[in-house]
Amino acid sequence: MATTGRRLRADAERSVRTILEAAERLLSENPGATMEQIAEAAGVARTTVHRRFASREALVETMATSAWQEIDDAVDAARPYTAPPLVAMHQATANVVQIKSGWRFALGTLPPPGEEATRIHDAVMAKCDAVFARALEAGLLRPGTDPRWARQVYLALISEAVHHSPTTAQPQAADDPDALATLIIDTLLYGLAPRRPGPPAVQDTPGVDLPAGHDRS
């Protein structure tokens, strides 16, 4: 009985948020979690969940839509069409990593076709491709690189970085989005082999001011 256009009362709006957060928490650890469990984790009755979301499917779709909306905004904030490619990549990556760590489930599987989330998803992918095209043009990527492979690898690195818990090296890299972004971009562009002097790293790029201390060389 959700999706009514009427304005919600303040406490109801709070319930919706609490449910969404609890659902994310539960489903990210167990995608088969029950509405009952979600309700319990949110501290509300099961019927209240059904009051706000017509079905389990509707709940999941709402999560996906708002998560992808956040991602879209985060990418836009990096000015993907105007900022220098490397800068845009770094900034977008840092933003996205932060959001993705809070929406692990909602962003884990791509939304089913026909939903609003899919539209946003496609838009984000288009922006991603645009940045990569500009990077290729700027000589950051090897000519002839398969653009689909580049995007696949990039997205995979982001996912891995989100699940990358800190241990020995890169001590502060876990919670610092800029450090994670540097790790991702560096790995994407230069891999794990020993570095030879030559190309500029993100930090050396003019016009980018990052807090010092992230250079992991």
Add this chain to the structure above:
Amino acid sequence: MATTGRRLRADAERSVRTILEAAERLLSENPGATMEQIAEAAGVARTTVHRRFASREALVETMATSAWQEIDDAVDAARPYTAPPLVAMHQATANVVQIKSGWRFALGTLPPPGEEATRIHDAVMAKCDAVFARALEAGLLRPGTDPRWARQVYLALISEAVHHSPTTAQPQAADDPDALATLIIDTLLYGLAPRRPGPPAVQDTPGVDLPAGHDRS
């Protein structure tokens, strides 16, 4: 009513194989597929599936165990402790990619703890780490590289490569395991930035004879 120690009749053994293959096919596209659907895809009655596998859980675990067993064998075949690190990596990668493309579901999520599959999984990971340690020692990896990050990236690249359908560039890379392995290892070590002359690629390493034409420079 499965897991009985008795020797199965030939036709029963065939049934088991057919069911496992059908289950892999179905579940890789829809992890929530029904026992009914699996049975139908295998061309047997639902009760027959239950006759061979006590429960859905048991079926999935059997799949995981045999899949990971194949992976383990494939890694061993690359002689991870004795072959030159780069050779071992390439060979193991090529072998694993082939197997993984046939066990997408069974190898998709790591097996639940306490199962036989977990034991094999851990053994494989140990071998993986060993190869990476040898690679680091041999100067293939940058000193100070977080070993967990290296493994994460490597495994992610394998997963992506399996799902990497062919289009424009790398035309034959889709079905040729050696080409895919080259793509994975090159991306892992050197990334996507323009290559500068210097380190040897896999194909240039003495002692490795690969079919020509995989150099994607």
Add this chain to the structure above:
DNA sequence: GCTATCTGCTACATCACTGTTGCGGATAAA
């Protein structure tokens, strides 16, 4: 050919999850 085994089929029992309804009490908003 004989026998143990395997299979399809039908029927049944159970269970978990989903989704709905209605009511009385609480609470936000005016």
Add this chain to the structure above:
DNA sequence: TTTATCCGCAACAGTGATGTAGCAGATAGC
């Protein structure tokens, strides 16, 4: 204070999947 809205609770219906049991016909293996 008044009122519309929200919530917890209890009860119920429907659905779909899982797992079991027994029987009659087919088939592999000796």
